[in-house]
Amino acid sequence: MPQPTSAPTLTTTRLTLTGHVATDLDDCAAMWSDPRVYTMIGGQPRSREDVWIRLLRSIGQWTxxxxGSWIARDTATGHLIGELGLIEARRAIMPSIDATPEVGWTLTGDSQGHGYASEALATILAWTDARIPRTTCIIDPANAPSIRLADRLxxxxxxxxxYRNAPTLIFDRVAAVAISAR
Structure with a gap:
């Protein structure tokens, strides 16, 4: 079993990625109430209570x-860009993906389309590749931008x-480290 840990701080040219803290709740709740965010991720806004539980889950996964997941903020302004990282969701999805950590990304509506997800995920996957040989992600078939991003990654x-009585695309990725070890 892994030793209890917290999220390391990661940085990119424009972003600072940190573990979740209680004071992220308001920013995350605002993000999850924006239709530009939730339309392709469940189709419903998240209540403040649900966002709080997500935040606690993110902290607990590191332990x-x-x-786990990171909060991404613009380094210059401190504005929330999104939540990105790994999750052990244990989803009731067919076929099952339980054996593989899931990578996910959610960006605020204003942050979409500016290359932030690519930038953050490249750094996150570099960190992940040194530790986890294979990851998966699920994407709504109508979410063309996320499908293109997954392919680039x-x-x-x-x-x-x-998943939840709707079709979902299941993608896999083998870590670059695992590929080079072959």
Whole structure:
């Protein structure tokens, strides 16, 4: 079992990625109430209570698994860009993806389309590749921008699955470290 840990701080040219803290709640709640955010991720706004539980889950995953999600903020302004990272969701998805950590990304509506997700995820995946040989992600089939991003990051479509009675695309990625070790 991994030793309890907290999220390391990661930086990119424009972003600072840190672990979740209680004071992130207001920014995250605002993000999850924006239709530009939730339309392709469940289709419903998240209540403040649900966002609080997500925040606590993010903190707890670092303790249980030694990995988790980060809050991304613009380094110059401190504005929330989004939440990105790894999750152990244990989703009721068919086929199951439980054996592989899931990578996810959610950006504020104003942050979408500016290359922030690519920038943050390149840094996150470099950190991840040194620790985890394979990750997965799920994407709504209508979310063309996320499908293109997943492809650029090296994710390959495994299959179309079913999650919450709707089709979802399931992608896999083998860590660059694991590829070079072959």
């Amino acid at each position: 249980l698994f030694g990995y 090296g994710y390959r479509l495994r299959t179309t699955g079913t």
